Amino acid sequence: MNxxxxxxxxAGKGTQAKRLEERFGLIQLSTGDMLRAEIAENSDLxxxxxxxxxxxxxxxxxxxxxxxxxxLDQDDCKHxxxxxxxxRTVPQAMALDGMLEEKHLEIDHVIELKVEDSAIVERxxxxxxxxxxxxxxxxxxxxxxxxxxxxxxxGTEFTRRTDDKAEVAKKRLDAYNExxxxxxGYYREKGKIESIDGMASIDQITQHLVEVLG
Ligand code: AMP
Numbered sequence: 748m749n750x751x752x753x754x755x756x757x758a759g760k761g762t763q764a765k766r767l768e769e770r771f772g773l774i775q776l777s778t779g780d781m782l783r784a785e786i787a788e789n790s791d792l793x794x795x796x797x798x799x800x801x802x803x804x805x806x807x808x809x810x811x812x813x814x815x816x817x818x819l820d821q822d823d824c825k826h827x828x829x830x831x832x833x834x835r836t837v838p839q840a841m842a843l844d845g846m847l848e849e850k851h852l853e854i855d856h857v858i859e860l861k862v863e864d865s866a867i868v869e870r871x872x873x874x875x876x877x878x879x880x881x882x883x884x885x886x887x888x889x890x891x892x893x894x895x896x897x898x899x900x901x902g903t904e905f906t907r908r909t910d911d912k913a914e915v916a917k918k919r920l921d922a923y924n925e926x927x928x929x930x931x932g933y934y935r936e937k938g939k940i941e942s943i944d945g946m947a948s949i950d951q952i953t954q955h956l957v958e959v960l961g
Contacts, residue, residue, distance in 0.1 A: 748773065748827040748960070749852060751834070753930060754860035755923045756916065757870035758945045759952060762883060763860070764831040766953050771960065774823050777831040781814055782806060783908075800910055803918025805835055805926055812842045819850060835927045840934070856960060857934040860945035860952065864920060871916040878904040889949065 748771060752760040764775040782800060785793030792810060799806045815833055818824065834840040847853060862870070873886035879902030884891055891898050897905075910919065934940040943955050 748855045749830075749847075750828075750960070751830040751854055751857045751934075752860065753857060753927075753934075753940075754945055755862055755864070755867050755927075756919045757867045757874070758860040758862040759870075759949065760831045760860060762889075762949060763952055763956055764829045765883075767829055767956060767960070770957065771827070773827045773829050775831055776815065776818060776824070776828050776833065778811055778815065778833040778835075779831075781818065785814075801915070803910060803915040803922060805922050808836055808838050808842070811835070811839060812846075815843070816846050819846065819852075834930060835923075837929055837933050840930050854939065856941060857939045858956065858959060859931055859940055859942045861942050862945040864924075866946065867920050868913055868916050871911050871919070872913050874911050875905045875907045877902045878906045 750767075750773070752764055754760050761775075761777060761779075764777065767773060768775045782793065782796045786797050786800075787793070792814065795810060796806045811833065815830075819828070830843075834843050843854075869887070870885070873888070874883065875886070876883045877897035877900060880897060880900040882897055882899040883889070884905070895905075896903055910916075931940055941959055943952060943959065945952060947955070
């Protein structure tokens with residue numbers, strides 16, 4: 748099963764993708780995570796992507812399409828993937844269709860997590876993650892059981908993404924509304940889109956996704 752999770756930044760795509768990964772044995776393909784890994788490795792691609800990301804703008808399509816195409820060729824993707832944060836423009840969606848056809852793969856579900864714009868900035872600016880294992884938390888919605896200690900690995904150091912600051916978060920939301928939202932229409936025309944209320948609790952959203960995915 749291959750699936751696309753659509754939704755504004757902070758809609759909960761990453762959180763839900765991690766849960767679905769475990770439940771259905773799928774691989775999460777987050778282009779944001781891939782780009783952050785490139786930046787951490789000081790690669791040329793990372794250097795090219797960084798200024799776009801720091802400014803809350805989308806990285807050019809050709810860089811993203813290339814990184815996804817190479818990742819999809821790896822063996823672990825054969826049993827199914829969750830696209831998280833990709834495609835983010837109509838040209839990326841069209842390129843994905845071409846890529847999948849070439850690789851004899853198909854998208855089974857395109858699921859949109861619908862969240863009100865007014866909730867987005869609070870969701871993004873409250874996020875943090877464990878510096879050791881990457882487990883994600885939120886100041887208000889998902890605190891560790893013991894303050895300052897990661898539930899998953901016991902780590903005591905946490906990090907926040909530099910692009911999760913309020914002023915960058917607003918630009919990312921603008922980019923979503925201008926460049927990414929039209930993708931919903933693209934998949935609707937193909938009769939593929941399913942929408943889920945992303946304002947519900949994390950557990951309720953997971954339950955709803957599991958029902959949709961069967
Ligand atoms: P994310 O982790 O999905 O919130 O992505 C963080 C940032 O990486 C975005 O604000 C963009 O600058 C960049 N990015 C991630 N995925 C894409 C994509 N599919 N197309 C263009 N830029 C992307």
